[in-house]
Amino acid sequence: MPLLEIKNAKLKLDNKDILKGLSLSVNEGEVHAIMGPNGSGKSTLSYMLAGRDGYELESGEVFLEGQSLSEMEADERARSGLFLAFQYPVELPGVGGMSFLREAVNSRRKFIGEEELDHLAFVKEVRKVASKMFVKDEMLKRAVNVGFSGGEKKRFEILQMAMLKPTVSILDETDSGLDVDALKIVSEGVNSQRNEDNAIVVITHYQRLLDYIVPDFVHILSDGRIIKSGGPELALEVEKNGYAGLINAA
Amino acid sequence: MVATKETIDKVKEVSSTYKYGFVTDLEAEKAPIGLNEDIVKFISHKKKEPKWLLEWRLKAYKKWLSMEAPNWAMVDFPKINFQDIYYYSAPKAKPKLNSLDEVDPELLRTYEKLGIPIKEQEVLAGVAVDYVFDSVSVATTFREKLAKEGIIFCPISEAVQTHPDLVKKYIGSVIPIGDNYYAALNSAVFTDGSFVYIPKDVKCPMELSTYFRINEQNSGQFERTLIIAEDNTYVSYLEGCTAPQRDENQLHAAVVELVAMDNAEIKYSTVQNWYPGDKDGKGGIYNFVTKRGNCIGKKSKISWTQVETGSAITWKYPSCVLKGDDSVGEFYSVAVANNAQQADTGTKMIHIGKNTKSTIISKGISAGKAQNTYRGQVQIQKNAKGSRNFTQCDSLLIGDKCGAHTVPYINQFTPHARVEHEATTSKISEDQLFYCLQRGLDTEQATSLIVNGFCKEVMKELPMEFAVEAQKLIGISLEGSVG
Numbered sequence: 030m031p032l033l034e035i036k037n038a039k040l041k042l043d044n045k046d047i048l049k050g051l052s053l054s055v056n057e058g059e060v061h062a063i064m065g066p067n068g069s070g071k072s073t074l075s076y077m078l079a080g081r082d083g084y085e086l087e088s089g090e091v092f093l094e095g096q097s098l099s100e101m102e103a104d105e106r107a108r109s110g111l112f113l114a115f116q117y118p119v120e121l122p123g124v125g126g127m128s129f130l131r132e133a134v135n136s137r138r139k140f141i142g143e144e145e146l147d148h149l150a151f152v153k154e155v156r157k158v159a160s161k162m163f164v165k166d167e168m169l170k171r172a173v174n175v176g177f178s179g180g181e182k183k184r185f186e187i188l189q190m191a192m193l194k195p196t197v198s199i200l201d202e203t204d205s206g207l208d209v210d211a212l213k214i215v216s217e218g219v220n221s222q223r224n225e226d227n228a229i230v231v232i233t234h235y236q237r238l239l240d241y242i243v244p245d246f247v248h249i250l251s252d253g254r255i256i257k258s259g260g261p262e263l264a265l266e267v268e269k270n271g272y273a274g275l276i277n278a279a
Numbered sequence: 280m281v282a283t284k285e286t287i288d289k290v291k292e293v294s295s296t297y298k299y300g301f302v303t304d305l306e307a308e309k310a311p312i313g314l315n316e317d318i319v320k321f322i323s324h325k326k327k328e329p330k331w332l333l334e335w336r337l338k339a340y341k342k343w344l345s346m347e348a349p350n351w352a353m354v355d356f357p358k359i360n361f362q363d364i365y366y367y368s369a370p371k372a373k374p375k376l377n378s379l380d381e382v383d384p385e386l387l388r389t390y391e392k393l394g395i396p397i398k399e400q401e402v403l404a405g406v407a408v409d410y411v412f413d414s415v416s417v418a419t420t421f422r423e424k425l426a427k428e429g430i431i432f433c434p435i436s437e438a439v440q441t442h443p444d445l446v447k448k449y450i451g452s453v454i455p456i457g458d459n460y461y462a463a464l465n466s467a468v469f470t471d472g473s474f475v476y477i478p479k480d481v482k483c484p485m486e487l488s489t490y491f492r493i494n495e496q497n498s499g500q501f502e503r504t505l506i507i508a509e510d511n512t513y514v515s516y517l518e519g520c521t522a523p524q525r526d527e528n529q530l531h532a533a534v535v536e537l538v539a540m541d542n543a544e545i546k547y548s549t550v551q552n553w554y555p556g557d558k559d560g561k562g563g564i565y566n567f568v569t570k571r572g573n574c575i576g577k578k579s580k581i582s583w584t585q586v587e588t589g590s591a592i593t594w595k596y597p598s599c600v601l602k603g604d605d606s607v608g609e610f611y612s613v614a615v616a617n618n619a620q621q622a623d624t625g626t627k628m629i630h631i632g633k634n635t636k637s638t639i640i641s642k643g644i645s646a647g648k649a650q651n652t653y654r655g656q657v658q659i660q661k662n663a664k665g666s667r668n669f670t671q672c673d674s675l676l677i678g679d680k681c682g683a684h685t686v687p688y689i690n691q692f693t694p695h696a697r698v699e700h701e702a703t704t705s706k707i708s709e710d711q712l713f714y715c716l717q718r719g720l721d722t723e724q725a726t727s728l729i730v731n732g733f734c735k736e737v738m739k740e741l742p743m744e745f746a747v748e749a750q751k752l753i754g755i756s757l758e759g760s761v762g
């Protein structure tokens with residue numbers, strides 16, 4: 030059984046067809062990359078999966094570990110192990126990073142029947158993970174994403190991912206806005222979480238990221254459909270020739 | 280970013296979630312219903328008061344008769360029938376004031392239900408607490424330890440007996456009997472409240488606290504608190520309030536007077552959680568309160584912090600009169616209004632002395648059909664050269680049927696002063712909610728987190744023990760306000 034299975038997903042926004050019959054199967058231990066031109070529906074796909082209000086499917090179905098997501102609210106999906114690293118992480122003024130993360134982690138732990146972490150145990154755990162990602166303590170004391178640089182926001186997203194230990198993670202353009210060093214750090218952060226029991230879907234415009242996070246599969250999303258799938262070589266082809274040839278061939 | 284239609288549509292009616300809405304079954308000793316001179320005499324007699332105080336009350340009563348209820352606040356409610364209220368109600372099992380063991384067990388259970396077991400709190404928190412139940416003060420904990428420092432912390436009715444000179448000197452000195460309609464009423468019929476006296480050069484070693492509870496049906500609560508801090512002192516005082524859930528409205532008209540001498544600092548915090556009424560606005564407490572502090576001494580400081588989540592109507596403006604040179608006044612406020620609640624609250628900062636400073640931070644949160652008004656006056660008098668005020672008023676709206684209003688009055692009579700005012704209005708955005716949900720928080724958790732983030736500057740002014748409680752309260756009072 031795939032960890033994530035999308036079957037012929039169709040979705041409209043504002044009466045406009047955005048996803049036009051998209052199917053994708055992601056198995057345990059796999060990393061999938063999704064590439065595609067601006068406006069092709071990548072972020073829409075990620076919101077749909079995460080269960081954002083207004084992004085309900087018109088038809089088709091999505092399964093997480095065999096369980097249909099159609100009746101599940103966003104928070105329930107998250108607690109069940111679905112994680113979305115946002116293309117544009119949201120600022121929460123006055124909400125401390127530490128307490129935010131702790132509530133998130135404990136919600137997930139409670140849901141899967143693990144004991145909630147007390148303050149000390151939690152702080153210890155965060156420090157351990159944060160130091161690997163070169164996230165300073167000072168950043169965790171600040172309000173979530175407020176005044177963070179673009180790169181800091183992305184690093185904080187991956188830190189959250191590491192703390193929540195999701196089954197399926199969707200990373201929406203986590204590489205955009207990162208400098209060369211940060212790209213490496215974030216990629217290592219992601220790679221260190223790859224294992225036989227989870228799966229990662231990375232959405233990106235750049236082959237460069239895929240040098241660090243080497244995918245098992247690459248999919249090209251265009252106009253609300255996956256028009257071509259292949260191995261890492263497909264990303265190289267896009268890098269070289271752009272999307273035009275692929276789209277015309279489809 | 281603006282919340283989408285969906286969210287707004289989902290702003291649901293809240294089922295009554297007031298968790299303090301139980302009634303304690305105690306036999307009460309009441310004065311006959313209604314108000315006249317005899318009732319005033321009855322109260323004074325019950326309290327075995329000296330003649331001067333009875334005369335003071337009667338003067339206040341006459342003054343009150345000649346006054347009109349204020350109507351300038353942005354609140355709307357039917358005229359109160361003052362003859363329909365009980366002005367004195369005491370639990371019949373006579374409370375012994377000194378020993379907790381002798382307090383009516385039923386009463387102790389009430390406080391336990393409120394989450395403040397007297398004994399436990401006494402031991403654990405190191406907080407000295409005075410409990411006011413309807414009209415009488417039931418128990419004051421930790422008195423002996425305080426007495427060693429020369430600190431007086433007792434019910435005001437007791438202070439009238441034991442320290443009449445202090446009471447006579449200061450009662451009404453900050454808020455004269457004719458100050459306003461509800462203050463005049465309180466002066467005539469006040470029943471109990473706390474009295475605190477901090478002698479020269481003493482820093483009060485613990486938080487002092489009063490817990491008010493209205494239990495009796497149709498009874499008003501008119502408590503009166505007086506805090507005097509002599510030269511070079513510090514005291515932090517907290518009041519908390521709850522009331523049972525009842526269909527009819529109940530009146531709470533308190534008066535709090537603070538006096539700070541040279542270098543004295545008084546920190547007064549309130550967590551107000553009176554019953555707000557049901558979602559349609561039935562029942563609930565009318566909270567009409569006059570609070571004022573006199574910074575008489577040089578470099579004195581009075582700081583008001585309030586978290587107002589309850590009451591059907593709140594009408595209160597804790598104020599500072601900055602007479603002493605270099606004195607400081609502060610007002611930190613969070614006012615939450617949900618469903619049919621109405622809050623008109625703010626402060627007055629009257630700068631009289633030189634180089635006086637005031638800071639006003641007000642956070643108003645409105646949800647449901649609630650109306651939330653900040654009303655604040657900053658007055659810089661002619662001699663208050665070098666004075667400064669900074670005011671910041673932020674409003675947060677949840678849904679589109681509620682309202683937030685900011686009404687600042689600035690009167691500056693010298694050019695040698697600086698007054699700054701900032702105001703913002705915002706909404707909880709769909710993006711923020713979704714971000715929290717995506718991390719596994721449910722809607723209530725997310726709302727509470729975002730709202731508490733919005734109030735953070737004020738919450739950090741609360742004593743630690745109470746900040747946690749206040750955070751929870753804000754969450755509870757907004758339950759169901761976001762889809």
Ligand SMILES: Nc1ncnc2c1ncn2[C@@H]1O[C@H](COP(=O)(O)OP(=O)(O)OP(=O)(O)O)[C@@H](O)[C@H]1O
Pocket residue numbers: 042043045047065066067068069070071072073074116
């Ligand atoms: N609320 C909306 N109503 C109508 N159209 C929308 C709405 N939100 C997004 N769209 C449209 O849906 C399409 C897909 O947008 P989406 O953000 O998913 O693209 P993307 O592939 O993530 O692009 P990018 O690479 O620029 O991030 C775009 O044409 C966009 O304009």
Ligand SMILES: [Mg+2]
Pocket residue numbers: 071072073116201
């Ligand atoms: Mg996108």
